[in-house]
Amino acid sequence: MPHAALTRETVASHNKPGDLWCIIDHKVYDLSDFVDAHPGGSVVLEQVAGTDATKAFYNLHRQEVLEKYSSLCIGTVEGEKSEVVVRGIGELSTVPYAEPLWLRPEGKSPYFKDSHRALQRKVRGFVDEFVTPEAQEKEKDGTYISQELIDRMAKNDLLAMRLGPGKHLNGKNLLGVVKGEEFDYLHDMVQAQEFVRSNARGFQDGNMAGMMISLTAVLQWMPDSPFKRQVVEDVLAGKKKICLAITEAFAGSDVAGLRTTATKTKDGKHYVIRGTKKWITNGMWCDYFVVGCRTEKGFSVILVDRQEGVETCLIKTSYSTTAGTAFIEFNDAKVPVGNLLGEEDKGFIVIMSNFNHERFMMCCGVIRMSRTVVEECLKWCNQRIVFGKPLIEQAAIRQKLAKMISLVEANQAWLESIAYQMTTMSYAEQSKHLGGPIGLLKSYATRSAHDIADEAVNIFGGRGITQSGMGKVVEMFHRTYKFDAILGGTEEILADLGVRQAMKKMPKAML
Protein backbone atom coordinates (compact mmCIF):
# COMPACT_ATOMS: atom_id res chain seq x y z
CA MET A 1 0.00 0.00 0.00
CA PRO A 2 1.59 3.34 -1.05
CA HIS A 3 2.15 5.88 1.71
CA ALA A 4 2.14 9.10 -0.32
CA ALA A 5 0.39 11.84 1.65
CA LEU A 6 -1.86 13.81 -0.69
CA THR A 7 -3.96 16.86 0.11
CA ARG A 8 -7.68 17.01 -0.68
CA GLU A 9 -6.88 20.00 -2.97
CA THR A 10 -4.48 17.86 -5.01
CA VAL A 11 -7.11 15.14 -5.35
CA ALA A 12 -9.70 17.74 -6.43
CA SER A 13 -7.50 18.79 -9.36
CA HIS A 14 -7.62 15.27 -10.86
CA ASN A 15 -11.24 15.56 -11.88
CA LYS A 16 -11.69 14.60 -15.50
CA PRO A 17 -11.71 11.56 -17.80
CA GLY A 18 -8.13 10.38 -18.31
CA ASP A 19 -7.06 12.01 -15.05
CA LEU A 20 -9.55 10.74 -12.50
CA TRP A 21 -8.83 10.37 -8.81
CA CYS A 22 -11.15 9.97 -5.86
CA ILE A 23 -11.04 9.40 -2.12
CA ILE A 24 -12.50 6.33 -0.42
CA ASP A 25 -12.10 5.87 3.34
CA HIS A 26 -9.33 8.52 3.50
CA LYS A 27 -7.32 6.73 0.79
CA VAL A 28 -6.70 8.11 -2.67
CA TYR A 29 -7.44 6.01 -5.77
CA ASP A 30 -6.26 6.78 -9.30
CA LEU A 31 -9.09 5.44 -11.48
CA SER A 32 -7.90 7.03 -14.74
CA ASP A 33 -7.11 3.71 -16.41
CA PHE A 34 -9.78 1.73 -14.53
CA VAL A 35 -12.89 3.59 -15.73
CA ASP A 36 -13.36 1.48 -18.85
CA ALA A 37 -13.03 -1.74 -16.88
CA HIS A 38 -15.35 -0.62 -14.06
CA PRO A 39 -18.36 -3.00 -13.89
CA GLY A 40 -20.52 -0.04 -12.83
CA GLY A 41 -19.48 1.95 -15.93
CA SER A 42 -17.45 5.14 -16.46
CA VAL A 43 -20.23 7.71 -16.01
CA VAL A 44 -20.62 7.14 -12.27
CA LEU A 45 -16.88 7.47 -11.75
CA GLU A 46 -16.74 10.71 -13.75
CA GLN A 47 -19.51 12.04 -11.49
CA VAL A 48 -17.29 11.61 -8.41
CA ALA A 49 -13.97 12.60 -10.06
CA GLY A 50 -11.78 14.58 -7.65
CA THR A 51 -14.17 14.15 -4.70
CA ASP A 52 -14.57 12.05 -1.57
CA ALA A 53 -16.63 9.10 -2.87
CA THR A 54 -16.65 7.11 0.38
CA LYS A 55 -20.43 7.19 0.92
CA ALA A 56 -21.21 6.44 -2.72
CA PHE A 57 -18.71 3.57 -2.75
CA TYR A 58 -19.94 1.82 0.40
CA ASN A 59 -23.52 2.25 -0.71
CA LEU A 60 -22.76 -0.14 -3.57
CA HIS A 61 -19.67 -2.27 -2.92
CA ARG A 62 -18.25 -4.84 -0.54
CA GLN A 63 -15.03 -3.91 1.26
CA GLU A 64 -13.29 -6.82 -0.46
CA VAL A 65 -13.58 -4.92 -3.77
CA LEU A 66 -11.07 -2.41 -2.42
CA GLU A 67 -8.78 -5.20 -1.26
CA LYS A 68 -8.94 -6.82 -4.70
CA TYR A 69 -8.17 -3.55 -6.45
CA SER A 70 -5.67 -2.26 -3.89
CA SER A 71 -3.18 -1.57 -6.70
CA LEU A 72 -5.35 1.44 -7.69
CA CYS A 73 -4.60 3.09 -4.35
CA ILE A 74 -1.87 5.73 -4.70
CA GLY A 75 -1.79 7.20 -1.20
CA THR A 76 -3.62 8.54 1.83
CA VAL A 77 -5.13 11.96 2.50
CA GLU A 78 -2.62 14.04 4.44
CA GLY A 79 -3.19 13.91 8.22
CA GLU A 80 -6.04 11.38 7.91
CA LYS A 81 -6.34 7.69 8.77
CA SER A 82 -8.42 4.88 7.29
CA GLU A 83 -11.49 4.14 9.48
CA VAL A 84 -12.87 0.97 7.93
CA VAL A 85 -11.97 -2.13 9.95
CA VAL A 86 -10.81 -5.02 7.79
CA ARG A 87 -10.82 -8.51 9.31
CA GLY A 88 -7.37 -10.05 8.88
CA ILE A 89 -6.65 -13.73 8.26
CA GLY A 90 -7.72 -15.82 11.24
CA GLU A 91 -9.25 -12.88 13.12
CA LEU A 92 -12.70 -12.64 14.66
CA SER A 93 -15.30 -10.33 13.15
CA THR A 94 -16.07 -7.22 15.16
CA VAL A 95 -19.62 -6.95 13.80
CA PRO A 96 -22.16 -7.60 16.60
CA TYR A 97 -23.64 -11.13 16.48
CA ALA A 98 -21.16 -12.16 13.78
CA GLU A 99 -19.55 -14.59 16.22
CA PRO A 100 -21.27 -16.92 18.71
CA LEU A 101 -21.43 -15.45 22.22
CA TRP A 102 -18.66 -17.69 23.58
CA LEU A 103 -16.25 -16.31 20.98
CA ARG A 104 -16.89 -12.64 21.68
CA PRO A 105 -13.96 -11.02 23.55
CA GLU A 106 -16.21 -10.58 26.61
CA GLY A 107 -17.88 -13.99 26.15
CA LYS A 108 -17.78 -16.75 28.77
CA SER A 109 -19.14 -20.26 28.50
CA PRO A 110 -19.29 -23.32 30.73
CA TYR A 111 -18.71 -25.55 27.70
CA PHE A 112 -15.57 -24.28 26.03
CA LYS A 113 -12.05 -24.73 27.38
CA ASP A 114 -8.77 -23.24 26.20
CA SER A 115 -8.27 -26.10 23.76
CA HIS A 116 -11.60 -25.30 22.02
CA ARG A 117 -10.58 -21.66 21.68
CA ALA A 118 -7.12 -22.61 20.44
CA LEU A 119 -8.58 -24.99 17.87
CA GLN A 120 -11.03 -22.33 16.70
CA ARG A 121 -8.17 -19.89 16.04
CA LYS A 122 -6.14 -22.50 14.15
CA VAL A 123 -9.03 -23.70 11.98
CA ARG A 124 -10.13 -20.16 11.21
CA GLY A 125 -6.62 -19.26 10.05
CA PHE A 126 -6.46 -22.40 7.90
CA VAL A 127 -9.88 -21.82 6.35
CA ASP A 128 -9.20 -18.12 5.67
CA GLU A 129 -5.86 -18.82 4.10
CA PHE A 130 -6.34 -22.05 2.19
CA VAL A 131 -10.01 -23.04 1.95
CA THR A 132 -11.92 -19.81 1.23
CA PRO A 133 -9.92 -18.66 -1.82
CA GLU A 134 -10.31 -22.08 -3.48
CA ALA A 135 -13.94 -22.42 -2.35
CA GLN A 136 -14.89 -19.12 -3.99
CA GLU A 137 -13.18 -20.06 -7.23
CA LYS A 138 -14.60 -23.59 -7.44
CA GLU A 139 -18.10 -22.53 -6.46
CA LYS A 140 -18.10 -20.36 -9.57
CA ASP A 141 -16.41 -22.60 -12.14
CA GLY A 142 -17.97 -25.84 -10.84
CA THR A 143 -14.74 -27.87 -10.98
CA TYR A 144 -13.83 -30.23 -8.16
CA ILE A 145 -11.67 -29.64 -5.08
CA SER A 146 -7.93 -29.65 -5.80
CA GLN A 147 -5.72 -32.53 -4.70
CA GLU A 148 -3.39 -29.89 -3.26
CA LEU A 149 -6.04 -28.74 -0.75
CA ILE A 150 -6.99 -32.33 0.08
CA ASP A 151 -3.31 -33.13 0.74
CA ARG A 152 -2.95 -30.05 2.92
CA MET A 153 -6.01 -30.98 4.97
CA ALA A 154 -4.79 -34.58 5.28
CA LYS A 155 -1.34 -33.42 6.41
CA ASN A 156 -2.92 -31.26 9.10
CA ASP A 157 -5.26 -34.08 10.22
CA LEU A 158 -8.26 -32.01 9.18
CA LEU A 159 -9.78 -34.89 7.24
CA ALA A 160 -9.55 -37.14 10.29
CA MET A 161 -10.86 -34.42 12.58
CA ARG A 162 -13.95 -33.93 10.50
CA LEU A 163 -15.16 -37.46 11.26
CA GLY A 164 -15.69 -36.43 14.87
CA PRO A 165 -14.08 -37.86 18.01
CA GLY A 166 -12.83 -41.44 17.99
CA LYS A 167 -9.91 -43.83 18.01
CA HIS A 168 -8.84 -42.67 14.55
CA LEU A 169 -7.50 -39.52 16.26
CA ASN A 170 -5.47 -41.31 18.91
CA GLY A 171 -1.80 -40.35 19.04
CA LYS A 172 -2.32 -37.19 16.96
CA ASN A 173 -1.60 -33.65 18.10
CA LEU A 174 -4.31 -31.84 16.19
CA LEU A 175 -3.04 -28.59 14.66
CA GLY A 176 -0.58 -28.60 17.56
CA VAL A 177 -3.30 -27.58 20.05
CA VAL A 178 -5.51 -30.60 20.93
CA LYS A 179 -4.47 -34.17 21.71
CA GLY A 180 -6.45 -36.58 19.54
CA GLU A 181 -7.70 -38.43 22.64
CA GLU A 182 -9.12 -35.17 24.04
CA PHE A 183 -10.93 -34.07 20.89
CA ASP A 184 -14.63 -34.02 21.84
CA TYR A 185 -17.91 -33.05 20.19
CA LEU A 186 -17.46 -29.40 21.17
CA HIS A 187 -14.16 -29.38 19.24
CA ASP A 188 -16.06 -31.11 16.46
CA MET A 189 -18.70 -28.37 16.49
CA VAL A 190 -15.99 -25.70 16.43
CA GLN A 191 -14.25 -27.11 13.35
CA ALA A 192 -17.55 -27.71 11.54
CA GLN A 193 -18.71 -24.14 12.14
CA GLU A 194 -15.38 -22.69 11.04
CA PHE A 195 -15.30 -24.67 7.79
CA VAL A 196 -18.62 -23.32 6.52
CA ARG A 197 -17.44 -19.72 6.83
CA SER A 198 -16.09 -19.97 3.27
CA ASN A 199 -19.62 -19.13 2.12
CA ALA A 200 -19.68 -21.53 -0.79
CA ARG A 201 -22.45 -24.08 -0.20
CA GLY A 202 -21.61 -26.34 -3.14
CA PHE A 203 -17.93 -26.39 -2.28
CA GLN A 204 -18.78 -26.96 1.39
CA ASP A 205 -20.17 -30.33 0.30
CA GLY A 206 -17.51 -30.74 -2.39
CA ASN A 207 -14.93 -30.48 0.37
CA MET A 208 -15.13 -34.15 1.40
CA ALA A 209 -18.66 -34.10 2.80
CA GLY A 210 -19.12 -37.59 1.36
CA MET A 211 -16.22 -38.85 3.46
CA MET A 212 -17.54 -37.20 6.60
CA ILE A 213 -20.78 -39.17 6.42
CA SER A 214 -19.52 -42.51 5.14
CA LEU A 215 -16.09 -43.28 6.58
CA THR A 216 -17.74 -42.92 9.99
CA ALA A 217 -19.87 -45.98 9.16
CA VAL A 218 -16.81 -47.95 8.00
CA LEU A 219 -14.93 -47.10 11.20
CA GLN A 220 -17.84 -47.99 13.43
CA TRP A 221 -19.36 -51.00 11.74
CA MET A 222 -16.78 -52.84 9.61
CA PRO A 223 -14.92 -55.63 11.42
CA ASP A 224 -11.20 -55.04 11.69
CA SER A 225 -9.20 -56.38 8.72
CA PRO A 226 -6.12 -55.35 6.69
CA PHE A 227 -8.53 -54.18 3.97
CA LYS A 228 -10.47 -51.94 6.39
CA ARG A 229 -7.23 -50.48 7.77
CA GLN A 230 -6.00 -49.78 4.24
CA VAL A 231 -9.26 -48.05 3.23
CA VAL A 232 -9.21 -45.85 6.35
CA GLU A 233 -5.52 -45.03 5.96
CA ASP A 234 -5.85 -44.16 2.26
CA VAL A 235 -8.94 -42.00 2.78
CA LEU A 236 -7.52 -40.10 5.73
CA ALA A 237 -4.32 -39.54 3.75
CA GLY A 238 -6.40 -38.03 0.94
CA LYS A 239 -5.27 -40.71 -1.53
CA LYS A 240 -8.70 -42.28 -1.95
CA LYS A 241 -12.21 -40.79 -1.77
CA ILE A 242 -15.36 -42.29 -0.31
CA CYS A 243 -19.04 -41.32 -0.16
CA LEU A 244 -22.41 -42.46 1.17
CA ALA A 245 -24.84 -43.91 -1.37
CA ILE A 246 -28.25 -44.51 0.22
CA THR A 247 -30.84 -42.32 -1.53
CA GLU A 248 -32.52 -43.54 -4.72
CA ALA A 249 -34.86 -42.15 -7.30
CA PHE A 250 -37.42 -44.52 -5.75
CA ALA A 251 -36.85 -43.62 -2.09
CA GLY A 252 -35.30 -40.69 -0.28
CA SER A 253 -35.88 -40.50 3.44
CA ASP A 254 -37.80 -43.80 3.23
CA VAL A 255 -34.83 -46.15 3.65
CA ALA A 256 -37.13 -49.17 3.79
CA GLY A 257 -38.28 -48.49 0.22
CA LEU A 258 -34.85 -48.85 -1.44
CA ARG A 259 -34.58 -51.09 -4.50
CA THR A 260 -30.84 -51.62 -4.97
CA THR A 261 -30.16 -55.30 -4.29
CA ALA A 262 -27.15 -57.19 -2.96
CA THR A 263 -27.37 -60.87 -3.87
CA LYS A 264 -24.94 -63.43 -2.50
CA THR A 265 -23.10 -65.57 -5.02
CA LYS A 266 -23.73 -69.34 -4.80
CA ASP A 267 -20.39 -69.94 -3.05
CA GLY A 268 -21.40 -67.33 -0.42
CA LYS A 269 -18.16 -65.38 -0.91
CA HIS A 270 -19.42 -62.26 -2.71
CA TYR A 271 -22.32 -59.86 -3.00
CA VAL A 272 -23.46 -58.74 -6.42
CA ILE A 273 -24.85 -55.19 -6.27
CA ARG A 274 -27.51 -54.08 -8.74
CA GLY A 275 -29.50 -50.87 -8.78
CA THR A 276 -29.22 -47.09 -8.85
CA LYS A 277 -28.54 -44.26 -6.41
CA LYS A 278 -29.37 -40.59 -6.81
CA TRP A 279 -28.10 -37.26 -5.37
CA ILE A 280 -24.89 -38.83 -4.08
CA THR A 281 -22.62 -36.06 -2.82
CA ASN A 282 -19.04 -36.43 -4.16
CA GLY A 283 -20.14 -39.52 -6.10
CA MET A 284 -18.44 -38.26 -9.27
CA TRP A 285 -14.92 -38.79 -8.06
CA CYS A 286 -15.15 -41.39 -5.32
CA ASP A 287 -13.21 -44.63 -5.22
CA TYR A 288 -15.51 -46.19 -2.60
CA PHE A 289 -19.25 -46.09 -1.97
CA VAL A 290 -21.03 -47.05 1.24
CA VAL A 291 -24.17 -48.49 -0.31
CA GLY A 292 -27.58 -49.22 1.20
CA CYS A 293 -28.96 -52.46 -0.34
CA ARG A 294 -31.82 -54.89 0.04
CA THR A 295 -30.56 -58.32 1.06
CA GLU A 296 -32.48 -61.55 1.40
CA LYS A 297 -34.35 -60.72 4.60
CA GLY A 298 -33.85 -57.02 5.06
CA PHE A 299 -31.61 -54.05 4.47
CA SER A 300 -27.79 -54.13 4.58
CA VAL A 301 -24.95 -51.65 4.17
CA ILE A 302 -22.01 -52.66 1.99
CA LEU A 303 -18.74 -51.01 0.96
CA VAL A 304 -18.38 -51.10 -2.83
CA ASP A 305 -15.26 -50.06 -4.72
CA ARG A 306 -15.36 -48.28 -8.09
CA GLN A 307 -15.05 -51.02 -10.72
CA GLU A 308 -16.46 -52.07 -14.06
CA GLY A 309 -20.23 -51.98 -13.64
CA VAL A 310 -20.17 -48.78 -11.55
CA GLU A 311 -21.17 -45.74 -13.61
CA THR A 312 -21.42 -42.19 -12.24
CA CYS A 313 -23.03 -39.27 -13.98
CA LEU A 314 -23.26 -35.64 -12.85
CA ILE A 315 -26.55 -34.20 -11.55
CA LYS A 316 -26.94 -30.44 -11.80
CA THR A 317 -28.58 -29.20 -8.63
CA SER A 318 -29.20 -25.63 -7.47
CA TYR A 319 -25.76 -25.38 -5.90
CA SER A 320 -22.44 -25.65 -7.70
CA THR A 321 -21.35 -28.83 -9.53
CA THR A 322 -18.17 -28.58 -7.44
CA ALA A 323 -20.02 -30.88 -4.98
CA GLY A 324 -19.76 -33.69 -7.56
CA THR A 325 -23.38 -34.78 -6.99
CA ALA A 326 -23.94 -38.03 -8.89
CA PHE A 327 -26.46 -40.46 -10.23
CA ILE A 328 -24.91 -43.89 -9.85
CA GLU A 329 -25.67 -47.18 -11.51
CA PHE A 330 -24.40 -50.44 -10.02
CA ASN A 331 -24.65 -52.98 -12.78
CA ASP A 332 -23.65 -56.24 -11.10
CA ALA A 333 -20.71 -54.83 -9.17
CA LYS A 334 -19.10 -57.63 -7.17
CA VAL A 335 -17.56 -57.27 -3.70
CA PRO A 336 -16.35 -59.77 -1.05
CA VAL A 337 -18.83 -60.49 1.78
CA GLY A 338 -16.23 -59.01 4.15
CA ASN A 339 -17.28 -55.58 2.84
CA LEU A 340 -20.50 -55.79 4.85
CA LEU A 341 -20.90 -53.10 7.53
CA GLY A 342 -22.63 -54.40 10.65
CA GLU A 343 -24.77 -57.51 10.23
CA GLU A 344 -26.57 -58.74 7.13
CA ASP A 345 -30.23 -57.64 7.04
CA LYS A 346 -29.59 -55.36 10.03
CA GLY A 347 -28.32 -52.32 8.18
CA PHE A 348 -31.05 -50.09 9.53
CA ILE A 349 -29.20 -49.56 12.81
CA VAL A 350 -25.96 -48.84 10.86
CA ILE A 351 -27.63 -46.07 8.87
CA MET A 352 -29.72 -44.68 11.69
CA SER A 353 -26.81 -44.32 14.09
CA ASN A 354 -24.57 -42.92 11.35
CA PHE A 355 -27.21 -40.29 10.61
CA ASN A 356 -26.74 -38.69 14.04
CA HIS A 357 -23.30 -37.27 13.35
CA GLU A 358 -24.26 -36.28 9.80
CA ARG A 359 -27.29 -34.35 11.06
CA PHE A 360 -25.28 -32.80 13.88
CA MET A 361 -22.72 -31.57 11.33
CA MET A 362 -25.51 -30.15 9.18
CA CYS A 363 -26.94 -28.28 12.19
CA CYS A 364 -23.47 -26.82 12.88
CA GLY A 365 -23.23 -25.70 9.26
CA VAL A 366 -26.64 -24.19 8.67
CA ILE A 367 -26.67 -22.36 12.01
CA ARG A 368 -23.23 -20.86 11.29
CA MET A 369 -24.24 -19.88 7.77
CA SER A 370 -27.40 -18.26 9.15
CA ARG A 371 -25.18 -16.19 11.43
CA THR A 372 -23.06 -15.07 8.48
CA VAL A 373 -26.24 -13.91 6.76
CA VAL A 374 -27.13 -11.88 9.85
CA GLU A 375 -23.64 -10.35 9.75
CA GLU A 376 -24.07 -9.45 6.08
CA CYS A 377 -27.45 -7.86 6.82
CA LEU A 378 -26.10 -5.82 9.74
CA LYS A 379 -23.23 -4.55 7.61
CA TRP A 380 -25.51 -3.72 4.72
CA CYS A 381 -28.13 -1.96 6.84
CA ASN A 382 -25.38 0.12 8.40
CA GLN A 383 -23.80 1.22 5.12
CA ARG A 384 -26.74 1.36 2.72
CA ILE A 385 -28.31 4.82 2.38
CA VAL A 386 -32.01 4.94 1.42
CA PHE A 387 -34.36 7.90 1.55
CA GLY A 388 -31.33 9.93 2.69
CA LYS A 389 -30.45 7.84 5.75
CA PRO A 390 -28.91 4.46 6.60
CA LEU A 391 -31.26 1.52 6.15
CA ILE A 392 -30.84 0.62 9.83
CA GLU A 393 -32.83 3.74 10.76
CA GLN A 394 -36.00 2.12 9.42
CA ALA A 395 -37.92 0.49 12.28
CA ALA A 396 -39.30 -2.22 9.98
CA ILE A 397 -35.74 -3.27 9.14
CA ARG A 398 -34.75 -3.41 12.81
CA GLN A 399 -37.71 -5.74 13.46
CA LYS A 400 -36.44 -8.09 10.79
CA LEU A 401 -32.92 -8.05 12.21
CA ALA A 402 -34.22 -8.72 15.72
CA LYS A 403 -36.07 -11.79 14.48
CA MET A 404 -33.05 -13.09 12.55
CA ILE A 405 -30.62 -12.55 15.44
CA SER A 406 -32.99 -14.28 17.88
CA LEU A 407 -33.35 -17.32 15.64
CA VAL A 408 -29.59 -17.67 15.24
CA GLU A 409 -28.84 -17.29 18.94
CA ALA A 410 -31.60 -19.72 19.96
CA ASN A 411 -30.35 -22.34 17.51
CA GLN A 412 -26.72 -21.91 18.56
CA ALA A 413 -27.59 -22.26 22.25
CA TRP A 414 -29.52 -25.48 21.56
CA LEU A 415 -26.68 -26.78 19.38
CA GLU A 416 -24.07 -26.15 22.09
CA SER A 417 -26.25 -27.90 24.64
CA ILE A 418 -26.61 -30.97 22.40
CA ALA A 419 -22.86 -30.97 21.59
CA TYR A 420 -22.20 -30.98 25.33
CA GLN A 421 -24.59 -33.91 25.87
CA MET A 422 -22.71 -35.77 23.12
CA THR A 423 -19.43 -35.32 25.01
CA THR A 424 -20.93 -37.22 27.95
CA MET A 425 -22.32 -40.18 25.99
CA SER A 426 -21.00 -43.22 24.17
CA TYR A 427 -21.85 -43.72 20.49
CA ALA A 428 -24.62 -46.17 21.45
CA GLU A 429 -26.05 -43.81 24.09
CA GLN A 430 -26.07 -40.96 21.59
CA SER A 431 -28.00 -43.12 19.14
CA LYS A 432 -30.50 -44.00 21.87
CA HIS A 433 -30.99 -40.60 23.48
CA LEU A 434 -30.04 -37.94 20.96
CA GLY A 435 -31.45 -39.10 17.61
CA GLY A 436 -34.72 -37.32 18.41
CA PRO A 437 -33.28 -34.06 19.76
CA ILE A 438 -30.77 -33.79 16.89
CA GLY A 439 -33.60 -34.42 14.41
CA LEU A 440 -35.71 -31.70 16.03
CA LEU A 441 -32.79 -29.26 16.07
CA LYS A 442 -32.02 -29.85 12.38
CA SER A 443 -35.65 -29.39 11.51
CA TYR A 444 -35.89 -26.17 13.55
CA ALA A 445 -32.54 -24.83 12.30
CA THR A 446 -33.53 -25.18 8.66
CA ARG A 447 -37.01 -23.71 9.25
CA SER A 448 -35.18 -20.80 10.86
CA ALA A 449 -32.84 -20.64 7.86
CA HIS A 450 -35.95 -20.40 5.67
CA ASP A 451 -37.15 -17.34 7.60
CA ILE A 452 -33.68 -15.81 7.78
CA ALA A 453 -33.08 -16.24 4.04
CA ASP A 454 -36.47 -14.75 3.27
CA GLU A 455 -35.97 -11.66 5.45
CA ALA A 456 -32.38 -11.20 4.23
CA VAL A 457 -33.41 -11.12 0.57
CA ASN A 458 -36.05 -8.51 1.32
CA ILE A 459 -33.45 -6.41 3.15
CA PHE A 460 -30.99 -6.65 0.23
CA GLY A 461 -33.59 -6.12 -2.49
CA GLY A 462 -32.24 -6.74 -6.02
CA ARG A 463 -28.82 -7.57 -4.63
CA GLY A 464 -30.33 -10.47 -2.66
CA ILE A 465 -31.08 -12.15 -5.97
CA THR A 466 -27.76 -11.27 -7.66
CA GLN A 467 -24.86 -13.71 -7.62
CA SER A 468 -22.08 -11.12 -7.46
CA GLY A 469 -21.48 -7.96 -5.49
CA MET A 470 -22.97 -6.89 -2.15
CA GLY A 471 -25.70 -9.51 -1.88
CA LYS A 472 -23.77 -12.58 -3.03
CA VAL A 473 -23.74 -14.32 0.37
CA VAL A 474 -27.46 -13.74 0.84
CA GLU A 475 -28.26 -14.84 -2.69
CA MET A 476 -26.32 -18.07 -2.21
CA PHE A 477 -27.90 -18.80 1.16
CA HIS A 478 -31.40 -18.22 -0.16
CA ARG A 479 -30.68 -20.54 -3.11
CA THR A 480 -29.03 -23.29 -1.08
CA TYR A 481 -30.34 -23.49 2.50
CA LYS A 482 -32.79 -26.12 1.27
CA PHE A 483 -29.90 -28.58 0.95
CA ASP A 484 -29.74 -28.67 4.74
CA ALA A 485 -33.52 -28.92 4.95
CA ILE A 486 -33.56 -32.01 2.72
CA LEU A 487 -30.25 -33.89 2.90
CA GLY A 488 -29.93 -36.27 5.84
CA GLY A 489 -33.73 -36.34 6.29
CA THR A 490 -36.34 -33.74 5.47
CA GLU A 491 -37.70 -31.29 8.02
CA GLU A 492 -40.98 -33.17 8.33
CA ILE A 493 -39.39 -36.60 8.69
CA LEU A 494 -37.01 -35.34 11.38
CA ALA A 495 -39.66 -33.42 13.29
CA ASP A 496 -41.76 -36.57 13.28
CA LEU A 497 -38.78 -38.68 14.39
CA GLY A 498 -38.21 -36.32 17.31
CA VAL A 499 -41.77 -36.64 18.54
CA ARG A 500 -42.01 -40.39 17.93
CA GLN A 501 -38.82 -40.99 19.89
CA ALA A 502 -40.17 -38.86 22.74
CA MET A 503 -43.40 -40.87 22.79
CA LYS A 504 -41.44 -44.11 23.09
CA LYS A 505 -40.15 -42.81 26.41
CA MET A 506 -43.57 -41.71 27.63
CA PRO A 507 -44.40 -43.27 31.04
CA LYS A 508 -46.94 -46.06 30.65
CA ALA A 509 -49.13 -45.03 33.60
CA MET A 510 -52.06 -42.67 33.03
CA LEU A 511 -50.86 -39.16 33.85
Ligand code: HEM
Ligand atom coordinates in the same frame (compact mmCIF):
# COMPACT_ATOMS: atom_id res chain seq x y z
C1 HEM B 1 -11.66 1.98 -6.22
C2 HEM B 1 -12.82 2.30 -6.77
C3 HEM B 1 -13.81 1.33 -7.31
C4 HEM B 1 -13.66 0.02 -7.65
C5 HEM B 1 -12.39 -0.82 -7.57
C6 HEM B 1 -14.95 -0.44 -8.10
C7 HEM B 1 -15.21 -1.75 -8.52
C8 HEM B 1 -16.47 -2.23 -8.79
C9 HEM B 1 -16.81 -3.63 -8.96
C10 HEM B 1 -15.82 -4.79 -8.88
C11 HEM B 1 -18.13 -3.70 -9.21
C12 HEM B 1 -18.96 -4.99 -9.46
C13 HEM B 1 -19.87 -5.27 -8.29
C14 HEM B 1 -19.16 -5.69 -7.01
O1 HEM B 1 -18.34 -6.61 -7.07
O2 HEM B 1 -19.43 -5.09 -5.96
C15 HEM B 1 -18.64 -2.36 -9.20
C16 HEM B 1 -19.95 -2.03 -9.41
C17 HEM B 1 -20.43 -0.73 -9.37
N1 HEM B 1 -19.75 0.40 -9.05
FE1 HEM B 1 -17.79 0.50 -8.57
N2 HEM B 1 -15.84 0.59 -8.06
C18 HEM B 1 -15.19 1.68 -7.56
C19 HEM B 1 -15.72 2.91 -7.31
C20 HEM B 1 -17.02 3.28 -7.56
C21 HEM B 1 -17.60 4.54 -7.25
C22 HEM B 1 -16.87 5.65 -6.57
C23 HEM B 1 -18.90 4.50 -7.69
C24 HEM B 1 -20.01 5.51 -7.63
C25 HEM B 1 -19.91 6.72 -7.41
C26 HEM B 1 -19.12 3.19 -8.25
C27 HEM B 1 -20.30 2.76 -8.78
C28 HEM B 1 -20.60 1.47 -9.10
C29 HEM B 1 -21.90 0.99 -9.51
C30 HEM B 1 -23.14 1.85 -9.74
C31 HEM B 1 -21.81 -0.37 -9.67
C32 HEM B 1 -22.91 -1.36 -10.02
C33 HEM B 1 -23.30 -1.88 -8.64
C34 HEM B 1 -24.59 -2.60 -8.45
O3 HEM B 1 -25.36 -2.70 -9.37
O4 HEM B 1 -24.80 -3.04 -7.31
N3 HEM B 1 -17.97 2.48 -8.16
N4 HEM B 1 -17.63 -1.49 -8.93
